[in-house]
Amino acid sequence: MAFGPLTGMKVVEYCDFISGPYCTKMLADLGAEVIKIERPEGDSARRRGPYLHDEPNPETSGLFLYTNTNKKGITLNLESPRARDIFKALVKEADVLVEDTLPGELKEMGLDYEELKELNPGLIMVSITPFGQNGPYSGYKAYYLNTYHASGAGYVLPAASPNADREPIKGGGYVGEYDIGVHTSVAVAGAYYHKLNTGEGQYIDISKQEAMMALERMNIVRYYMIGKSPSRVGVNRVRDTLVQCKDDGYVICVLYPQKQWDGIVRALGNPEWAMKAPFVEQKERDAHFEELKVKLREEAQKYNTMDLFFRIQKEGSACAPICSAEQVYNSPQTKARHFFKAISHPVAGSLEYPGLPYRFSAEEMKGKDDHGAPTLGQHNEEIYCNRLGYTKQEVVKLREAGII
Amino acid sequence: MQMPRFEERKTVMACEILKGIRIADFSWVWAGPYCGTLLSMLGAEVIKIESKGRIDQTRQGTLMDGDNFHGYDYSPTFNNANLGKQSVTINVKTPEGVQLAKELVSKCDVVLANMRPGKMKKLGLSYEDLRQVKEDIIMIESTGFGSTGPYSHFAGYAPIFASFGGLANLTGYTDGEPNVMSGVQDLRVSVAAAFIIITALINRKKTGKGTYIDVSSSECLSDLVGPQLMAYTMNGFSPVRRGNADAIMAPHGVYPCREKDSWISIAVGSDEEWEAFKKVIGDPEWTENPEYRDMWGRWYNRKAISQEVEKWTKDYSSYELMHRFQEAGIAAMPSMSAEDILTDPHTKARNLFIHMEHPAMGDFVTMSPAWHFSKTPAEITKASPLLGEDTETVMRDLLGKSDEEIRTLEESRAIY
Numbered sequence: 001m002a003f004g005p006l007t008g009m010k011v012v013e014y015c016d017f018i019s020g021p022y023c024t025k026m027l028a029d030l031g032a033e034v035i036k037i038e039r040p041e042g043d044s045a046r047r048r049g050p051y052l053h054d055e056p057n058p059e060t061s062g063l064f065l066y067t068n069t070n071k072k073g074i075t076l077n078l079e080s081p082r083a084r085d086i087f088k089a090l091v092k093e094a095d096v097l098v099e100d101t102l103p104g105e106l107k108e109m110g111l112d113y114e115e116l117k118e119l120n121p122g123l124i125m126v127s128i129t130p131f132g133q134n135g136p137y138s139g140y141k142a143y144y145l146n147t148y149h150a151s152g153a154g155y156v157l158p159a160a161s162p163n164a165d166r167e168p169i170k171g172g173g174y175v176g177e178y179d180i181g182v183h184t185s186v187a188v189a190g191a192y193y194h195k196l197n198t199g200e201g202q203y204i205d206i207s208k209q210e211a212m213m214a215l216e217r218m219n220i221v222r223y224y225m226i227g228k229s230p231s232r233v234g235v236n237r238v239r240d241t242l243v244q245c246k247d248d249g250y251v252i253c254v255l256y257p258q259k260q261w262d263g264i265v266r267a268l269g270n271p272e273w274a275m276k277a278p279f280v281e282q283k284e285r286d287a288h289f290e291e292l293k294v295k296l297r298e299e300a301q302k303y304n305t306m307d308l309f310f311r312i313q314k315e316g317s318a319c320a321p322i323c324s325a326e327q328v329y330n331s332p333q334t335k336a337r338h339f340f341k342a343i344s345h346p347v348a349g350s351l352e353y354p355g356l357p358y359r360f361s362a363e364e365m366k367g368k369d370d371h372g373a374p375t376l377g378q379h380n381e382e383i384y385c386n387r388l389g390y391t392k393q394e395v396v397k398l399r400e401a402g403i404i
Numbered sequence: 405m406q407m408p409r410f411e412e413r414k415t416v417m418a419c420e421i422l423k424g425i426r427i428a429d430f431s432w433v434w435a436g437p438y439c440g441t442l443l444s445m446l447g448a449e450v451i452k453i454e455s456k457g458r459i460d461q462t463r464q465g466t467l468m469d470g471d472n473f474h475g476y477d478y479s480p481t482f483n484n485a486n487l488g489k490q491s492v493t494i495n496v497k498t499p500e501g502v503q504l505a506k507e508l509v510s511k512c513d514v515v516l517a518n519m520r521p522g523k524m525k526k527l528g529l530s531y532e533d534l535r536q537v538k539e540d541i542i543m544i545e546s547t548g549f550g551s552t553g554p555y556s557h558f559a560g561y562a563p564i565f566a567s568f569g570g571l572a573n574l575t576g577y578t579d580g581e582p583n584v585m586s587g588v589q590d591l592r593v594s595v596a597a598a599f600i601i602i603t604a605l606i607n608r609k610k611t612g613k614g615t616y617i618d619v620s621s622s623e624c625l626s627d628l629v630g631p632q633l634m635a636y637t638m639n640g641f642s643p644v645r646r647g648n649a650d651a652i653m654a655p656h657g658v659y660p661c662r663e664k665d666s667w668i669s670i671a672v673g674s675d676e677e678w679e680a681f682k683k684v685i686g687d688p689e690w691t692e693n694p695e696y697r698d699m700w701g702r703w704y705n706r707k708a709i710s711q712e713v714e715k716w717t718k719d720y721s722s723y724e725l726m727h728r729f730q731e732a733g734i735a736a737m738p739s740m741s742a743e744d745i746l747t748d749p750h751t752k753a754r755n756l757f758i759h760m761e762h763p764a765m766g767d768f769v770t771m772s773p774a775w776h777f778s779k780t781p782a783e784i785t786k787a788s789p790l791l792g793e794d795t796e797t798v799m800r801d802l803l804g805k806s807d808e809e810i811r812t813l814e815e816s817r818a819i820y
Contacts, residue, residue: 005607030603048651050635050643062634113778132776135753141735145648145656149669150737152745154658158576158583164665167658168739169647171585172574178628182595187775189602190421190446194780196609198420202779210756210774213745215591217771218434218484220742221757224407224769225480229741231665240563242581252567252584257461318548318559320567322582325636325643328570328626336553339623340637352637354630357623358600359552361531362615364607 002070004031004367009192012090013037013071015100017045018144018174019208020128021067022181023188024098028070029356030367035090035383036071039078040402042376043068052348058376059347063174065373066353069343073374074383080403084109089388092119095195096188100128103138113203122201124191128184132207142208148176151212152220160241161232168232176212183211239286242322243297249305250322253296253312258282263317267308268299345372380404408746410757410769419447420780425605428453428505428512429489430529432460434562434590435546435597435621436518437485442598443514444488445773445782451512451798452489453505454791455496456820463791476791477764483788484770491789492798493820500818502528507803510537513608514601516544520559521551531616540614542604546597550620560621562589569625574632576645583645592628593621652699654706655681658739659717661725667739668722670713670729678702680732685716762787795819 009032013024021036021043028034036043045067046058058064076083088111091097097116099106106112113125127133130142131150148154148170155168170176187204195201213220222230239256254260261282265274273295278284285292300308305321312319321327328334329352337359340352351372360366380399384390390398398404425448429440437452437460444450454460462482476482492508495501506529509515515534517524524530524545531543545551548560549568563584566572576583597619604615626633632643650656650671658669672681675698682691690712695701702709717725722738729736738744745751746769758772765787773782799805799819813819 005603005610008610026599050631050638050641052638054639062638063631066630066634131750132754135750137730137750140730140737141733142737143650143653143656143671143673143735145650145658145671146669146735146737149658149667149739152740152742153588154669154739155667155741157585158580159585160583166577167648167660167667169575169577169583169658172571172576172645173629173632173643175571175575175628178630179592179595182592182599182628183774185599186442186446186595186602187777189599189606190775191777191780193602193606193609194421196606200779202777204778205776207754207774207776210754213751213756214771214774215588215595218481218587218591220745220771221480221484221769223742223746229743231741240561240584242584250567250582252563252572254561254563257465313555313558316559318561318564320560320564322567322573323570324573325570325629325633325641327642328568328633329636331555331568333549333553333555333568333622337550337620337623339620339626340633351634354623354626354633357596357620357627359550359618360615362607362611362613364611364613365604365615365617 002029002031002367002370004029005365007031009033009096010094011035011096011098012094013098015098015128016043018067018177019180019184020098020100021045022178023128023184024071025067025069026181026185027188029370034071035379036068036073036374037076037087037090038073038376040075040404046376052351057347065345065348065351068373069353070370071374072379072383073377074380075377075404077403078109078111080401083403084111086388086403087111088116088119090383091116091123094120094123095192096124096126098126098128098184098188103129103133117201120201122195122199124188124195124201124204126184126188126204126206128180128206128208130208132210133205144174144177145170147208147212150209151176152216153212156219156230156232159232164231164233179215180206180208180211183214241293241296243300245300245303245305245308247304251300251305251308251312251319252322254318255285256282260317261285263315264312264319266315267311267317271299341370343370343372346375346378348372377404410759416783416785418785419445419782421446421782422448425449425514426512427451427514427516428509429516430524431516431518433462433518434485434587435593436516437462438591438594439546439597439601440489440516441485441487442594443601445784448514450489451508451794452486452491452789453496453508454491454493456493457495457497459791480765480768483762483765483768486788487770487784488786489789490794490798491792492795493792495817495820496527496529498816498818500813500816504813504818505529506534506537508798509534509541511802512538512541513605514542514544518546521545521547521556535614538614540608540612542601542608542614542617544597544601544617544619546593546619546621548621550623551618562587565589565593565621565625569622570629570633571625574629574643574645577647578645578649580645589625593619593624596624649706652703654699654702655709655713656706657710657713659710659714661717661722662720663722666722668717668725668736669739670734670736672702672734675699677734681729681734684728684732684734685713688712688716758784760784760787763790763793
């Protein structure tokens with residue numbers, strides 16, 4: 001277990017794939033003790049790549065490894081009534097339970113908040129579901145694609161489309177699922193702080209749709225400003241533009257406000273066209289945005305990506321290269337900040353993981369002693385024997401009986 | 405057009421979670437301010453320190469809407485990024501103003517800033533300076549690239565973090581350009597910052613110590629595509645853009661519906677769901693292709709399948725399809741526009757959108773906090789402040805200034 005500011009916080013996780021697991025990873029990376037309960041077949045993230053050396057092995061999925069660092073892992077089959085007693089015994093000792101079963105599922109097993117708070121009145125229980133615990137869609141099914149599009153985030157992508165002929169898209173990778181994890185971590189940290197102050201526990205209902213919608217909140221209420229839905233075309237055009245350089249790399253430039261524009265013009269060596277109408281005033285540039293893009297793209301062809309990036313930044317204007325995973329990893333900025341850190345894992349060995357986006361002056365805030373994600377059932381013996389008092393032989397029997 | 409209306413908001417009590425926590429918010433644009441708003445939703449008292457020499461950019465205009473406002477108190481974007489706050493206007497370019505800002509910080513628990521690294525120091529308001537007046541202060545600075553490293557002094561807006569962090573390269577059509585998305589990137593940083601501030605408050609409670617926190621916005625974004633970055637550290641491979649495609653599911657896409665620019669997202673994740681899907685679309689002949697029996701076969705032939713699905717969906721409305729598919733146990737949701745969301749029966753049932761009053765703009769609609777706490781409800785207590793709306797109150801009630809002292813401060817232009 002990592003050591004850090006959340007050391008002492010006890011979390012039980014009964015979640016699958018990304019959102020719930022990422023929320024508890026954020027807690028575990030800062031020192032919380034997270035016991036991850038997996039169904040006997042394991043978290044479905046184990047069945048998704050990228051796999052180390054492209055060899056499919058449930059213990060070496062990068063998706064699973066990244067999303068579950070610093071946790072302890074046990075297996076439990078809640079179909080069995082005895083397993084439910086074990087679940088209760090674990091929750092009894094916890095500050096926080098994060099779960100992501102569909103609404104009603106835990107109630108059927110007698111494991112809903114009403115039951116669990118009898119055992120542990122200070123419990124903070126968090127349920128993460130696609131659409132929340134109530135409302136007409138609460139029983140609806142949604143994969144990442146569907147939640148993303150149900151949040152309004154997809155409808156406006158790709159931003160700056162020439163027209164609406166092509167379909168809206170989701171954010172890259174599983175970004176929305178990770179967003180939900182971060183969103184939930186704020187609620188958990190807040191509720192835990194409240195518990196430290198008052199001893200009071202509570203129930204928290206998180207809807208994935210709403211978590212992602214919250215990030216789109218500005219765009220959604222722009223409806224009232226512009227009198228129609230922002231879309232990926234026209235009205236939602238952002239005053240930035242992508243240019244492609246001589247070496248085929250892309251640079252994103254921000255063209256607003258005036259100061260930004262002035263810096264770009266200087267960086268390009270004050271080209272003649274940029275010094276005269278219709279490119280001098282912001283309003284004119286807006287009206288001639290398409291021409292402006294063509295001009296900028298022509299200019300960009302004179303430079304290599306990193307050269308253009310440094311030129312524009314040197315003039316004090318914001319811009320950046322579009323980085324692939326390789327470029328993120330190899331950037332001197334990433335290296336200087338030691339953003340990736342090596343973490344060892346019993347099967348996958350030592351790999352480099354993206355680390356925390358924070359640096360602290362206080363020693364107490366720094367997470368220490370990181371370890372890799374648990375292998376399936378890695379901590380069964382530790383938790384079942386040392387924590388719950390079963391003998392080693394009983395753990396074998398529990399396994400044979402299909403309970404763990 | 406008939407704009408959707410929602411329940412009027414009753415007066416609400418502030419959330420209990422951060423009751424008693426006071427925040428000095430020196431931040432501007434979106435990433436910093438929205439973090440302050442999130443903390444205010446959780447009950448913190450957030451005082452925004454504004455400068456008239458350098459008015460918050462969103463009071464003036466935005467990347468998306470330009471300078472289309474009547475004045476500094478009329479920006480809906482500023483309003484949404486600064487809900488629940490107070491505003492004091494202090495001229496931190498004067499020695500009296502700096503002194504006053506420090507006095508204010510000495511009454512606070514947390515300081516938020518997001519200017520370029522070094523700016524706060526130049527003003528005499530660095531972490532070291534502020535620790536002198538409040539030993540256990542928690543100060544967070546979020547910047548585009550972080551406050552250390554060779555790019556630390558570089559400028560960054562939302563599209564910049566997304567690009568440098570690796571997300572933009574992964575977003576877009578397979579045959580299209582990378583996509584930086586919009587202001588949502590700032591909000592992503594705000595949420596990550598809110599989490600670490602509460603964690604620092606937990607740490608302060610346990611150890612009595614504050615901390616300086618340096619947040620790299622680019623790293624915040626990188627963390628959201630962690631597995632894609634690990635594809636490189638594990639196998640030397642950089643993943644590419646894939647539109648709506650999934651690693652193995654098919655059908656898995658967004659298909660056109662009857663109305664203009666309306667779309668349905670459909671994801672079929674198992675053989676059982678495939679069987680149900682076939683039934684909903686009326687068991688057409690093409691689905692009987694033996695190649696489509698298992699996930700691998702469907703994924704392999706995803707383009708051909710997509711073309712068939714498209715032909716079928718375009719005769720129906722997205723909501724009709726959602727109901728039909730969901731009743732059959734298939735994950736299908738419209739790609740919702742703002743209008744869909746604002747008129748949707750589910751968001752209504754969840755009371756997601758509320759009417760509030762802004763002192764200058766009047767009635768407006770905003771989204772309520774998306775955490776549903778059973779004991780300590782998160783609330784938006786008020787609209788954003790007018791520029792300098794609370795200067796006098798804060799001077800008098802929080803800093804204990806007399807009317808005469810306030811006049812002197814006004815005369816020296818420390819407050820204005």
